[in-house]
Amino acid sequence: MKIPIIYNVRSVLQRPVSTALTALGVALVVAVFIGTLALANGFRAALARTGSERNALVLRRGADSELSSGLARETASIIAASPHVAVGTDGRPLVSPEVYVLIPLNRIADTSQVGNVVARGVSEQAWSVRANLEVLQGRRPESGRSEVCVGRRLVDRFPNMRVGDKLRFAGRDWDVVCHFSAGGSSFESEVWGENEQFMPVFRGQVFQSITFRLADPGAFEEAKRVLEGDRRVTVDVYRESAFYVQQSQLLDRILRILAILITGIMAVGAVFGAVNTMYAAVASRGPEIGVLLTLGFRPRSVLASFLAESAVIAVIGGLIGCVLALPVNGIVTSTTNWASFSEVAFSFRITPGLLLAGLVFAVVMGVVGGFFPARRAARQPVVEALRE
C-alpha cells in the first residue's frame, strides 16, 4: 500500500527552514548549471550561425583560419569562373573575395584598453552571398568610397560606431554609413567595407578568403574535389557552416569542460547536503516511521515515500534555479575566440531543452541524495524505531 503524498507534504511543512535551505542549495547548483551551459550555447550558436550550408569558403592550403590565409587575385578569378559557383539575378557569379584583418579599437568601457575587431573587406556580391544579412539603419557602402558598415553588436562597445560617425583605423577616416544584423552570427561583431578599399591600406594585393554560393548545394564534395585538384591554385575548400563551427571548437570545448567540471563538483556538494538533510530528517522521525511500519505499510512504501519527498524538494529547488537563471538569457558578453584571435560578442542562450536538463539534473540530485537515508528508514526494525 502506498503512503499518501499528503504525509510528505505535511512532514516537509513541519521543517520549513531546513527544507527551504536544501531547496535553495539545489536551486543555486541548477542555476549555475544552466548559466554556464547557456554561455557555451550562446557562443556556439553565434559561430554556428555564421556560416551557411549553401556557401563554400576557400582558404590558402594549410591555413587554419582566415587570418593566416592569403590568396592572389588570380585565384579569385579562377574560382569566380568555376561552374560550381551560382550566378546571381544580374548574371554575375555570387562570389565574394574578402580581405580579413584585425584592427585594434579602443573600448567604450575602458578607453585605455583595446579590442581586436575584425575588419572584413567584401565585394558587392557578399551582401547576397551571405544569408540573413540585413541593413538595419543607413545604406550599404558604395563602391570606391571610404565607407564602412558596422555589425550591430559593435555599436555599444566601441566609440564612433553610429551612422554618420567617422571611424579611424589603418591611418584613415572611414564614414560609418550603416549598421547591419546577421541573424545573431559572429559577423555582427565585424566592420565591413569594400575589399578594393581595404586591400591597399592593409596587406596589399591579397585576399584572405573567398566565399561563394554553391550552384548546387548538394554538390559541395564535387566542387571541393575539383577546386582542390586544380593545379593553378593551392587552396582548401570548406563548407562555410562547417568552417565556422570548427573555428569555435577550441573555445566551445573549454566552456563546456568548465561548465561540466564546475557543476559536477557543485552537484556532489549538493548531493552530500541533501543526504545530510534527509538523514537528519529520518533520524528525527524514528518513532513516526515505527508507527508507519506498525500500521502495516511495507518497507518498500516507506522507501518510496522518502525518495519522493527528497525528489520533490529537489524539483522545487530546480524550478527556483531555472527562475534564477532566466534573467541571464540574452545578456551580451564578449571574449576572444583564440582560434581566430578576434573578439566575438555573443549572448547567453537558454533553451527549453537546457531548462529541462536542469530539472532532470535536480531530480537526479534529489534521488541520489535521498536514497541512502530512505533505505535506512525502510530497514529500521519496528521495535527499535518505536522505542526512540
Place this chain on the structure above:
Amino acid sequence: MRYARLVLANLGRHKRRTFLTITSVALALFLFASLRTVVTTIGAYGQWGSARRLVTSNATGIVFVLPLAYANRLRALPGVEAVSWANWIGARYGDGKRFFANFAVDPESYLDMYPEMVLPPDQKEAFLRERTSAIVGVRLLDVFGWRLGQNVTLQGTIFPGDWTFTIRGVYTVSDPLINDDMLLFHHDFLDERIGRPGIAGWYVLRIVDPNQAAEVAKAVDDLFRNSSAPTKTGTEQQFNSTFATMWGNVGLLMNTIGLAVVFAILLVTANAMMMSARERTSEIAVLKTIGFPDRTLFGLVMVEAGLITLTGALIGLGGAKVLYRATNFNAAGFLPGFDVSPGTLVTGFGIALLLMLASGLVPAMQAARLPVIQALRRVI
C-alpha cells in the same frame, strides 16, 4: 582542552554525517580556490612585465608586420640599450589540437633580452650555431614526448609548408609567468624560406632607464610616424595587459560562479549542521543539569562547528594548492603561472570562519539559553 574528548565524541557520533559535511565544505572551497586562481592568474599576467622592456608593434594591428630595417634605427635611438625582434608563425604540430606559441626570433639578442629563459650554456651554444635548430620549453618537450637532438616537423599556417627543426636546447623559466611551452627558432631561417621580405612581427627594446619608458616609447613612434608602417610602442606590461583583457568578462564570470558555488554549498552545510545540533537538545539539557555553565556549552558547540569547517577548508584549499602545484597545471598554455595565491588561501579561510559562525552561532546560542526543565521533560 579538557573537553577535547567530548568534542571528538560528538563529531564521531554520526561519522557519516561529519564526513559528508567536511567533504562538502572541502569541495566548495576547492572550487572557490580554482575559480579565483583563474582570475588572479589573468590579473597577474596583465600586471607582469619588466620595467626595462618596451614592445614596438605595427600601429595598424597585431597581424601587421614591420620592416626589418627598423632594427638599426631603433638601436641608434638614445636611451635604447638593446633591440631584438620576433615573428609569430602559428605553425601546428601533429593534429594541431595542442596549441603552442612558435616564434622566429633573432637568437642571440632574444635570449639576451629574456634572461628569465634559462638555457644550459652548451645548448645555447649549439642553438646559436645551427641555423635550422630550435629551442623548446621544458613543458612542450613533455607534452609531445620530444627528445634533445630530435628533428620535429611543424605544419605552417601563415607560412605554408613543412617546417623541420632540430631541437638543440630545452629552456626552463625562472619566472612562472613566462610560458615554458614555446618553440623558438632562427629568424634568419624564416626570412630565407619565405624569400627575404625582411619583416619582423614586433620589436622588443631594452631601455637604459625604466623611468624614461614613456619618453623612449614616444620617440620611437615619432620616428616612424610618417613611414609606410607607423608603430605603436608601450611597456611590456601594457602589451601583456591588452592580452589579459582579451579574455573579456571571463574574470567577472568566474567570480560570480565562484560566489554562487560557495553560497550554495554553504547553505546546505549550515543546514545540516544546525539539524544535527537540534537533535542534541536533550543531551545539552543533561550537561546543564550536571553543572556545565552556559558559556562552556556555547563554546563547545562553536568549537565543533569550527573543527568541521576548518578541516574542510584545510582539505579543500590545501588540496587545490598542492594539486595545481604537483600537476604543473597551466590550462594547455593559456594560463602560465597558474598557482593558488596566498590571498586566495586567506579569503578561503575567511569564508570557512564565516561558515563556522553562520552554522554554529544559532545552535550554540540555543544551547546556552536552553531552559533545563523544559528540555529535560522531553528526556524523561
